[in-house]
Amino acid sequence: MAKKIFLMAVAGMAFVALFSAANCNAAAITGGSSMDTAVELKAGTYTGGAITGDTTQYFYVTLGQGQQVTAKAMLTSAIETGTISTIALYDQDRNQVVEEFDANYTSVTLTADWLVNGDQPTYKYYLKLASDDDGVTSYNLTLTITDRFDAGTTQDAPATFENALSVSAGTMKGYVTGDDEGGTDTADMFAFVPPADGAYIVTVTPPTDMEVELAIYDANRTEVDSQIGNNEGSIVTSTVQATSGAKVFIKVASYFYLGKTPAEYQFVIAAPAATNTNGSVTAVNQNAATSGNANTNSAEAVNQNLIAPLDTNTNTTAATANRNSNTAATTDDDEDEDSMMMYYIIGGAVLLLVIVIVLVMVMRKKKPGTPAQQPPANQ
Ligand SMILES: [Ca+2]
Ligand SMILES: [Ca+2]
Numbered sequence: 001m002a003k004k005i006f007l008m009a010v011a012g013m014a015f016v017a018l019f020s021a022a023n024c025n026a027a028a029i030t031g032g033s034s035m036d037t038a039v040e041l042k043a044g045t046y047t048g049g050a051i052t053g054d055t056t057q058y059f060y061v062t063l064g065q066g067q068q069v070t071a072k073a074m075l076t077s078a079i080e081t082g083t084i085s086t087i088a089l090y091d092q093d094r095n096q097v098v099e100e101f102d103a104n105y106t107s108v109t110l111t112a113d114w115l116v117n118g119d120q121p122t123y124k125y126y127l128k129l130a131s132d133d134d135g136v137t138s139y140n141l142t143l144t145i146t147d148r149f150d151a152g153t154t155q156d157a158p159a160t161f162e163n164a165l166s167v168s169a170g171t172m173k174g175y176v177t178g179d180d181e182g183g184t185d186t187a188d189m190f191a192f193v194p195p196a197d198g199a200y201i202v203t204v205t206p207p208t209d210m211e212v213e214l215a216i217y218d219a220n221r222t223e224v225d226s227q228i229g230n231n232e233g234s235i236v237t238s239t240v241q242a243t244s245g246a247k248v249f250i251k252v253a254s255y256f257y258l259g260k261t262p263a264e265y266q267f268v269i270a271a272p273a274a275t276n277t278n279g280s281v282t283a284v285n286q287n288a289a290t291s292g293n294a295n296t297n298s299a300e301a302v303n304q305n306l307i308a309p310l311d312t313n314t315n316t317t318a319a320t321a322n323r324n325s326n327t328a329a330t331t332d333d334d335e336d337e338d339s340m341m342m343y344y345i346i347g348g349a350v351l352l353l354v355i356v357i358v359l360v361m362v363m364r365k366k367k368p369g370t371p372a373q374q375p376p377a378n379q
Contacts, residue, residue: 026140031057035094035126046141051075053133060126061143065118066156066175068183068262070144071127072111075136077104083134087112090126097125097180104136115148115175115183115262118156118163148262150174150188157188157252161221164191164249169200169269176265178210178257185262187253194242198272201239204252205266208233211256212265216240217249228255 029046032038038058051057061069075085086101087110098112116123129139150157150165151172157165167190177183194200206212206229214236216225227236242248250269257263 029059029141031059031127031129034058035060035090038126041127041141041143043143043145046143048129048139048141050138051129051131051136053131053135055135056128056130058126058128060124061145063116063123063125063145065116065121065123066147066149066154066185068113068115068146068148069125070111070113070142070146072109072142072144073129073139074107074109075104075129075131075139076107077131077134078137079134080105081134083136084132085110085136086128086130088128088130089114090128091184092124094126104131113182113261115177115185116156117183117185118158118165119160119184148175148185151190151267156185157190159187159189159251159253161189161217161249164189166191166193167250167269168192169195169271172267174252174265174267175262176252176254176257177262178254178259181258182260182262187251190250190252190267192248192250192269194244194246194248196244196272198242199239200242200248200272201237201268201270202250203235203237203266203268203270205235205268206233206254207259207263207265209257209259210254210263210265212236213251213253213255214238215251215253217251219247221249232256 026045026047029039029041029048031048033055035058038060041059041061048057063069069089071087071089073087077083077085082103082105084101085104085108086099088096088100089098089112090096098114100110100112102108102110112127114125116125127143129141147154149155151167151174153165155165157174165188169192174188175185176188177185179186192200202214202216204212204214209232211229211232211234213229214225214227215223216238217223225238225240227238229236240248252265252267254263
């Protein structure tokens with residue numbers, strides 16, 4: 001009996017230890033009652049106690065430029081008639097930038113997303129959790145901070161000429177947000193110094209729910225081209241006649257975007273076809289736009305490379321169809337030849353038959369005229 005009690009005690013202690021370990025990952029938190037007393041949060045998973053009616057809990061988070069904060073809270077309610085729960089984000093000037101709220105009968109999950117631009121090195125943002133006068137009994141909060149850096153760097157491309165992000169020719173990706181939607185990173189400015197004279201092609205591919213703007217400026221910051229996509233998802237392209245060493249500014253901005261999370265776009269600066277031999281700049285640049293690498297092949301070869309992977313199925317199908325057509329044509333020709341041969345044989349047989357009949361008739365007609373066999377002369 002004593003042994004049984006001992007084993008049960010050990011099992012109980014193991015259960016408590018496991019339960020405690022599972023909860024170690026989610027730190028218990030309680031926010032401040034105002035922004036002045038907001039409690040700092042780092043990325044992580046947290047649990048909180050009751051938020052009583054008409055009270056709020058405030059936290060704050062520090063974001064580096066080009067970082068996106070995602071706060072996801074599940075608030076539990078014991079009020080069967082429902083309560084209204086709220087999550088909100090405020091910028092460093094304490095202006096509300098995001099607010100999500102919903103009716104909460106048993107529990108509700110609310111998310112706030114925001115991406116900050118590269119205008120300053122760090123930002124302080126405030127997070128608020130709240131409930132109406134019925135309150136919530138507890139909550140779980142997950143805070144995620146995601147880097148949304150531009151052009152393979154560790155920063156956001158600022159929107160100004162002075163702080164434009166230096167880039168080289170190639171394929172890159174970047175992030176922007178809509179105006180007042182999902183963040184303050186509405187534009188990225190890049191500075192490009194061409195290594196050689198020539199026609200560089202700049203291409204920006206936005207996500208399908210975003211209308212993008214592309215603007216090109218010369219070294220004097222004078223706009224030389226501006227393109228706006230015709231529709232959401234429309235790819236925009238600009239050809240830049242550049243001089244070696246003369247800086248070119250390239251701005252990518254969201255012209256129309258309602259997404260609440262950052263839009264990822266592809267950005268290509270295609271080098272001119274210096275080694276191209278047939279002068280087909282467009283084709284070569286398309287190749288460069290696809291791969292981001294300088295092209296060293298002839299434009300014809302490039303075109304074949306470009307087209308071949310895309311049209312393989314079509315060509316194969318067409319070829320097969322053609323082969324089928326050819327086969328069908330061949331079969332038809334053979335059938336025609338066989339038919340003609342049959343006609344010749346039948347015709348020849350009929351002709352032969354007619355000749356035989358005519359000969360027989362002629363022979364029969366000739367018989368009466370045939371000199372009668374003379375009786376042998378009596379001798
Ligand atoms: Ca950006
Ligand atoms: Ca930016």
